[in-house]
Amino acid sequence: MGFYERFAEFQLDVLQEVGNIGSGNAATALSILLNKPVNMKVPRVRMLPFEEISELFGGAEEVVVAVFSRVEGDAPGNLFFIISLESARHLLQILVGFPAEETGRGQVFTEMEVSALCEIGNILSGSYLSSLGDFTGLNFVPSVPAIALDMIGAVLSHGVMMYGAMGEHALFIETFFSQGQHAVEGHYFFIPDPDSYAKLFEALGVPLA
Amino acid sequence: MIQTNIVKVGMADLNVLAGSGILKTTGLGSCVGLTLYDRVKKISGMAHVMLPDSSIARDGVPNRAKFADTAVPELVARMEQLGASRERMEAKLAGGAQMFAFSGSAPETMRIGPRNVESCREALRRLSIPIVAEDTGGNYGRSIELDGDTGILVIRSANRGVKEI
Numbered sequence: 001m002g003f004y005e006r007f008a009e010f011q012l013d014v015l016q017e018v019g020n021i022g023s024g025n026a027a028t029a030l031s032i033l034l035n036k037p038v039n040m041k042v043p044r045v046r047m048l049p050f051e052e053i054s055e056l057f058g059g060a061e062e063v064v065v066a067v068f069s070r071v072e073g074d075a076p077g078n079l080f081f082i083i084s085l086e087s088a089r090h091l092l093q094i095l096v097g098f099p100a101e102e103t104g105r106g107q108v109f110t111e112m113e114v115s116a117l118c119e120i121g122n123i124l125s126g127s128y129l130s131s132l133g134d135f136t137g138l139n140f141v142p143s144v145p146a147i148a149l150d151m152i153g154a155v156l157s158h159g160v161m162m163y164g165a166m167g168e169h170a171l172f173i174e175t176f177f178s179q180g181q182h183a184v185e186g187h188y189f190f191i192p193d194p195d196s197y198a199k200l201f202e203a204l205g206v207p208l209a
Numbered sequence: 210m211i212q213t214n215i216v217k218v219g220m221a222d223l224n225v226l227a228g229s230g231i232l233k234t235t236g237l238g239s240c241v242g243l244t245l246y247d248r249v250k251k252i253s254g255m256a257h258v259m260l261p262d263s264s265i266a267r268d269g270v271p272n273r274a275k276f277a278d279t280a281v282p283e284l285v286a287r288m289e290q291l292g293a294s295r296e297r298m299e300a301k302l303a304g305g306a307q308m309f310a311f312s313g314s315a316p317e318t319m320r321i322g323p324r325n326v327e328s329c330r331e332a333l334r335r336l337s338i339p340i341v342a343e344d345t346g347g348n349y350g351r352s353i354e355l356d357g358d359t360g361i362l363v364i365r366s367a368n369r370g371v372k373e374i
Contacts, residue, residue, distance in 0.1 A: 049219075050219065050220040050221045050222075050259070050275075051219025051220050051221070051222055052219075053220060053236075061235050061236065061352050061365070061367075063367045068308075068309050146309035146310055147309075148308050148309055148348070148349075149367065149368070150238075150308065150349055150350045150367050150368075151235070151236050151238075151350035151351075151352065151366075151367055152236065153220075153235055153236015153237075153238070153350065153352075154236045154237060154238030154306070154308060154349070154350020154351070155238060155308060155350065156236075157220055157236060157237075157238045157239070157240055157259075158238045158239055158308045158309065158321075161239070161259070161260065161321055164221070164259050164260040164265075164275060164276075165260070165265045165266055165267045166267055168221065168272055168275075
């Protein structure tokens, strides 16, 4: 009997709402930054077996831009803001005005560009967590963000280590957002620590199973 | 036959192969890809180790491939069932990176990569299996493929190209 079979359907709905509140606010922040409308899909709450984590997106070797915040406070967890290299380039063009021909080819970004992307991730993660804090009354304290341009599998596996002791799955609260026709597309992944669910449920008035 | 037999190894997973073919695992971050090879019998094994020590397992029936201290003996046993000999096994390690750099004191979970590597070395030492090559540490992800005919380990990374050990 795994750790998650204990979750009831309505509890998963609550976690979906957690994703909705957080990423809704982050999408608004992105929209303000870009001065363009940003679309967001209904968040998905998924228990992924470890072996499938690598298969997200275009496979484990797909290189992405990932901004990672370790979240401490009442309900600790890991928050990732992940976009493709192409989206990162578009984001830099729209936001910072780096001209297309200077934002390089392939996986090459300048130090300034990487720093700008990290700051964008920081702003979005901050708005994700602040609305989550308002909604739940819990205190979320994000670390200074860290950025990696690397294989999606290597990046995300870092966020699920806490689940290693619990079983063979990790729980992801995932939201997809986009701006324009594939111009900027990305994902938020919130991965609460296994011990944080009880606190999230309690804060939202949901009975523990 | 031109088609190569590719055996995938997932995260917290292990697998073995006798003869020709490729053992492959992708997206190693702080996880360690540990391979064993018996050159005489051409029997190979690969584990994608996630955590250093099984003592932290809270789920009763731990997956032995997940932890360094249990994955190594398990992999050795599986290879021995195929006819490999422990005396002939040689090990290679890849991965164990620290994916994100943080300023200030890093919490313990951020150091999981180096601890995984250390624990793999210790488990191999206990079984007197030599490590003939390794590409560990750093701050970048890796994908690896072990060639069942030669025991050569090919390591790919996003920004550092391909290398063989």
